[in-house]
Amino acid sequence: MTTVTPAPATEPTTSLPAADTSPTVWVAVCALTDLAVERGAAALVDGEQVALFRLFDDTVRAVQQHEPYTQAMVMSRGIVGTRRGVPVIVSPLYKQVFDLRTGECLDTTKGDPVALVTWPVQVRDGVVHLARPATASGAA
């Protein structure tokens, strides 16, 4: 049902792989249809836990499953929504709000903002692919 969705067009540059590294390796994770719209799912990518989100327009976003304030592996279980048009995920534990495109913490509810690691995502032939994140993973 889905056509190829090239990820980079609207991708903020901060979450792209650095230009000077070796060629991007895309890892197939699951079918797009394995993901429920606007409800996250956890995935294991190279032994690391990743939270995947299929948005209303079928864009897929990936952030760390590790919730940085509590160390619990729960980010995929938050509520997906928007803040002033920005797609966000809300932590299910203490309701911190994160920009799904950049991982930036938009609302800390308490403490200092901590950003989430994001993974570049492509959907090709109905299959969701992830590349290595731009920065070192903060996940435990």
Place this chain on the structure above:
Amino acid sequence: MDQTTPETPGTTPSTSAPRRVVVVGGGMVAQRFVEALRDRDTAGAHHVTVLAEEPRAPYDRVALTSFFSGRDINDLALGDATLWDDPLVHLVRGDAATSIDRTAQVVTTASGRTYAYDELVLATGSDAAVPPIEGADLPGVFVYRTIDDVVALRGWVEEQGRRWTRPVRGAVIGGGLLGLEAAGALHALGAQATVIQFTSHLMSAQVDLGGGQALKRLINDLGVAVRCDTATSRMRPSRRTGAVGRLDFADGGRLDVDVVVLATGVRPRDELGRAMELEIGPRGGVVVDDACRTGVPGIWAIGEVACIGGACLGLVAPGYAMAEIVVDRLLGGAATFPGADTATKLKLAGVDVASWGDAFATTPGAMEVVWADPVGGVYKKLVLADDGTTLLGGVLVGDASAYASLRPMVGRVLPGDPAAFLLPEGGGPRADLELPDDAGVCSCNNVSAGTVRGAVRDHGCTDLAGVKACTKAGTSCGSCLPLVKKLMTTELEQAGIEVSNALCEHFDLSRVQLYDAVRAAGLTTFSEVVARFATDAAGRGCDLCKPAIASMLSAVAPAHVLEGERATLQDTNDHVMANMQKDGTYSVVPRIPGGEVTPDGLLAIGQVAKDFGLYTKITGGQRIDMFGARIDQLPAIWQRLVDAGFESGHAYGKSLRTVKSCVGSTWCRFGVQDAVGLAVDLELRYRGLRSPHKIKLGVSGCARECAEARGKDVGVIATDQGWNVYVGGNGGFTPRHAVLLAEDLSTEDLVRTIDRFLMYYVRTADRLQRTAAWVADYEGGVDAIRQVVLEDSLGIGADLDAAMAQHLENYEDEWAATLADPAKLAHFRSFVNAPDQHDDTLAYVAERGQARPATPAERSGPVLVAGTTLEVRA
């Protein structure tokens, strides 16, 4: 700091030592005096000693009747209890002043202690007057003035109730304010009650004949009989018991009785004043001038004992005013008594009566505008000056909702047609009053409209709680709260402070508005709601609006929480139907209706917990919580529980949690009704009902209240005749006792009442607003909710009933339905690409024989004793 030792009398106080103020009497007016003095005497120039005859701190005598339904003495507490811990305040309980030496300036008490004073304030109040009727001293004849009177009366009625198989027969002599409250109290105790009134109609001191007749109908509707124009000639003892048994009337009539309450008026307790040879009024009371000074310098009188302007005033508001005046004078002010505000409001369930100003139109040229609905038991009258627009007073019977806004308008020109103020709601354009700043709003605490506005404007108060704390408005009887709220809202709006009830950035509507809109438009999905009502059709909601809309949709268009788009709206708890804990695992709570569980059920739960390595704990709601389940384990756990006959307990939902019960009459030797049976029925009835916040119920089988039902959103307490129902209770951060909604209901009436209460709450409460806050914020409070729920004042009763019927029809166990649907089970996969693996970061430590999450230190150290998989024979 104890000042009880005799001090050298008559010494001139130095500027450094506080002046010694002794207040004789420990009632409400004394309390107000001390409060005002400690509030205003910021230099600490006065030390005040209060000599109270009763063995307790001052309490809210005005609310004495509520003690019958509330049964908790602490409900009558006045103000801030820490007042009495102030080092400049000394409260002497249970020791009445017996003599005063005005030359030596020393008060002596019954126990022989002496207190020297520089300033003496008489606040001895009144006694219940016992009329000179033969037999008034018989056992079974009571007055109605103090907590002890009420306790004795209650004990007597309960004793009579045990003695006779028929209902206890009670009579109240006196049909004034107090008499009607006493009749209500007898009725609340399950006794038959007849009010005997000497004059032509009830409350004849406050209400005219037309109002009295409407009032009689309302009183009759409560099940209380009324005899007017009736003089009691004597009370005769029963030959069998020697206690009062019959009333003989002057007209030859008679009435068999088991208990009599005398409510024929009060008599100022001026005996100390007489002994000191102070001037006494013609009908008693210590005569004072408009500064509350007696003829002797340094001696003041306030409250009901004071004869001011030629009369003693038996109301608390003028007493409060006098207390403030004396404080002002002690601090060098020049306040004078502004004239009595004799406005009155009857506090009796289901009977709304208010009277204020020149209620009898005695002002020359006064005109009366009357609106009467004899069928509905409504009588309203405004008294206007001869200009036809200046309000002088009024009487409201049956619907006193306009009282709070009209009373402050006395002496002022009413805008528009006066009749507009009397029409029933919806009967015409509602007149809107712009109160002048100096108009009194709260007569109990003498707070003006300007003070309320100032609290918003100058002190930054933005909610009702803040304004109450800042101004004390509405903190005594509360009848002015609707007006205070209106003033506050208007002021906030004028200050440009947005009083926004909007759900979130995605919806400008409040929860209630959106609920009504969704219901009216017949919408069934979140996307439809966004398309129709969102501020931006491209927005996709957030953690605030999504769960709220899920809750509304579940009532308007029932469907499973994981059905299609509904699944995207839920918090993780509702989504996986379990409660997320700090490590990301979940706890599981099967429903145990009424806390009743079979041994086999316990074994099944125990075996599940053991097999999955779950930590178990008994909850406050009389069920069992199992902790530490991974998301991917939930279906297997629930398959076992469903097979054992359990269903979801909705411990995760903004919905009914539990109906806690005591063991009731089935086993308990004190129980009077089957509390467990009712609790089970109620829990099964309301299970799964989605609401603005969680709902907890409780059922107690007798007045001992072992189920702590009054701490619940809805509390049911058994009586000999049926059930009393209380609403708006809360535990947690702001504990609140539930307040009485209705008494002695049959089970059928009880269930319908709770149905409507809950459904009305579901429809009209704000997001995450518990019933306690909802009831408190509801315009008109619990009285107004009672009218909606019990009297169907909004005409929506059938609609609410139908909504509850729809809920019952559509109920299914969410977990059983989930287990039967592979699409729903897909939500419980550990990893979308590795469903057979699970989160390997979880770590547990054994403590007291069970598992608990490892602390960060334990996770990094070598002490880990339990792994993530204590598996399982799933």
